[in-house]
Amino acid sequence: MKIFTAEQIRRCDQYTISHEPISSVQLMERASLACADWISENCKNHRKCAVFCGNGNNGGDGFAVARMLYLKGFDVDIFVQDPKMKFSDNALVNFKRLKDVSGISIREFKEIDQYHFDSKTLIIDALFGTGLSRPLEGIYKRLVNQINLKENVKISIDLPSGLFADSFSDAGVTVLRSDYTLSFQSWKKSFLHPETGPYAGKVIILDIGLSREYISATETNDFVIDDDLVKHIFKPRKDFSHKGTYGKVVISGGSYGKIGAAVLATRSALKTGAGLTFTLAPKCGYDILQVSCPEAMFLEGGNQYVDHFDMEKDAVCGIGPGLGTHPETEKAFLSFLKNYSEPLVLDADALNMISKAKGNLKMIPKKSIITPHPREFERLFGSTVDSFERLVLARKKAKELNVYIVLKDHHTQVVTPEGNVFYNIKGNAGLAKGGSGDILTGLLTSLMAQGYSEEDACILGVWLHGRAADLAAEKHSQESMLPTDVINEFGNxxxxxxKMTAIKL
Known part of the structure; x- marks a missing residue:
């Protein structure tokens, strides 16, 4: 799914209006009906709504949603700054329609302190949406601060008020903190970054029938990894195949006390389809690896730590899990990089050793995949103010080095050398445990060995990793799930x- 800027969405609205054709008021009605239907279906325990409306088109959405919810049986109260104020043309149409419905109270913002918000009252935010161009101030800032103090469930229409769609404003600004955001047609970039995403709560994307022609033709460098993208990447195994068909993996990792990381990466590679899997690790991990991963073959790379990297011919190598940064390991690893030209998957201690000198970055083979978390990214490329700036830098470095950067975060980003960014929306906080990244390393290496392109391996890999984590959380909870539980869900x-790719007869 493409991610569009607020301006591109406005153009999409206008294109739809002129080419469907449909009036702007009718399009607002369509969007509002989608919101009202979702609220009616998912908020059955709430029968009262307090709808806060601005004077722009987002307020117009709010007026229409309020009218529709009232007709669906909700008790509805509307809050506006002043019923006599000037509204946008479309908002005014829906405000007049609202006034024709008896039973809906219209109140002013200043009445919020006297209003009774019981536990069954929904708060619906239709103050600004994407129409905001500067931080909240004055009466709106005070209002949003008051709403944020309420414990009621809060639902924002299109975008939480105070939040910008495409960027991060200064820390400390006032933003409505929603439990749910009902947004239209495509994700907003601010939903996907740690500084801004929490304000949106759970994001629901509603299809309101905007022009498919415009969406298809309009270019963007930002995408969400959705099921449709993944099913076009996934390649089911062919009946007439053998282990050689699915490639050869070497996981290089482990050191004394950190053999478990190599085990997790190896098991992940095995469970995600690699034809042959080897683990290059120090001798101290031999028994552990042979017992825990009997399907993998052991390559001795040292005694207590890896001190040489003698890889299998024609294998795809994933290097880093539990590797350690012993001077002998570092010396051997950097020497290996100087003489190796095939794409690698590099994680953890491999990245830590590379980060010790800026010149090491140039030794990373072209088209390799690197998988830093934010602190590893900072050690590699320098500090940034926030995740938006970090992504700008990641785009620059992916192009400079001709590598794929899998920037691990709540919504992990796959950054390509061409400057495209794919956000992963699968996964959960249960992955915030040691070992989760080791699994991803094994998974990415396995997919590359099976013949997926680097880009497709990254996209499918982070999606598969996240989806398995979601299934593990359903069974064990985010708190109790383990990386091994994630591996065990790969089959599901x-x-x-x-099922997604099956041919329907």
Whole structure:
């Protein structure tokens, strides 16, 4: 799914209006009906709504949603700054329609302190949406601060008021903190970054029938990894195939006390379809690896730590999990990089050793995949003010080095050398445990060995990783799920993929 800027969405609205054709008021009605239907279906325990409306088109959405919810049986109260104020043309149409419906009270913002918000009252935010061009101030700032103090469920229409769609404003600004955001047609960039995403709560994307022609023709460098994208990447195994068909993996990692990381990466590679899997690790991990991963073959790379990297021919190598940064390991690793030209998957201690000198970055083979978390990214490329700026830098470095950067975060971003960014919306906070990244390393290496392009391996890999984590959380909870639980869910995710791609007769 493409991510569009607020300006592109406005143009999409206008294109739809002129080419469907449909009037702007009718399009607002369509969007509002989608919101009202979702609220009616998902908020059955709430029968009262307090709808806060601005004087622009987002307020017009709010007026229409209020009218529709009232007709669906909700008790509805509207809050505006002043019923006599000037509204946008479309908002005014819906405000007049609202006034023709008896039973809906119209109140002013200043009455909020006297209003009774019981536990069954929904708060609906239709103050600004994407129409905001500067931080909230004055009466709106005070109002949003008051709303944020309420414990009621809060639903924002299109965008939480005070939040910008495409960027991060200064820390400390006032933003309505929603439990749900009902947004239209496509994700907003601010929903996907840690500084801004929490304000949106759970994001629901509603299809309101904007022009498919415009969406298809309009270019963007930002995408969400959705099921439709993934099912076009996934390649089911062919009946007439053998282990050689699905490639050869070498996981290089482990050191004394950190063999578990190599185990997790190896098991992940095995469970995600690699034809042959080897683990290059120090001798101290031999028994552990042979017992825990009997399907993998062991390559001795040292005694207590890896001190040489003698890789299997024609293998795809994933390097880093639990590797350690012993001077002998670092020396051997950097020497290996100087003489190796095939794409690698580099994570954890491999990245830590590279980050010790800026010149090391140039030794990363072209088309490699690197998988830093934010602190590793900072050590590699320097500090940034926030995640938006970090992404700008990641785009620059991916192009300079001709590598793929899998920037791990709540919504992990796949950054390509061409400057495209794919946000992963699968996964949960249960992955915030040691070992989760090791699984991803094994998974990415396995997919590359099976013949997926670097870009497709990244996109499918982070999606599969996140989806398996969601299934693990359903069974064990985010708190109790383990990385091994995620590995054990890979089979269920592949079953889902097969159903998504099955030929229907």
């Amino acid at each position: 995710v592949f079953e889902e993929l097969h």
